[in-house]
Amino acid sequence: MSDSQVTIKLTSDEALVLSHWLERLQMTDLSRVVDDPAVWAPIHRMAGTLDKALPELFASDYRQRLEAARQRLRPED
Numbered sequence: 001m002s003d004s005q006v007t008i009k010l011t012s013d014e015a016l017v018l019s020h021w022l023e024r025l026q027m028t029d030l031s032r033v034v035d036d037p038a039v040w041a042p043i044h045r046m047a048g049t050l051d052k053a054l055p056e057l058f059a060s061d062y063r064q065r066l067e068a069a070r071q072r073l074r075p076e077d
Helices: 012-026 037-053 060-075
Strands: none
Touching: 012 037, 012 060
16 A cells, blocks of 8 residues: 555635535535545545635635636636
């Protein structure tokens, strides 16, 4: 077993949108979505890392920031 690590770089917008999605994912019946218990560890680790890195999560205008980030990340038609 290797103990090397992988680093993933995200923009602030990507991190904010992913953090929100992971939070929603964790609040659902994950057994329907995540069929391998081994996947839980990285899901929780990513969510925890994002929570620590994103002060926006605690901003009073969080919803507006999230929606603005979503808009910037959506492909233009």
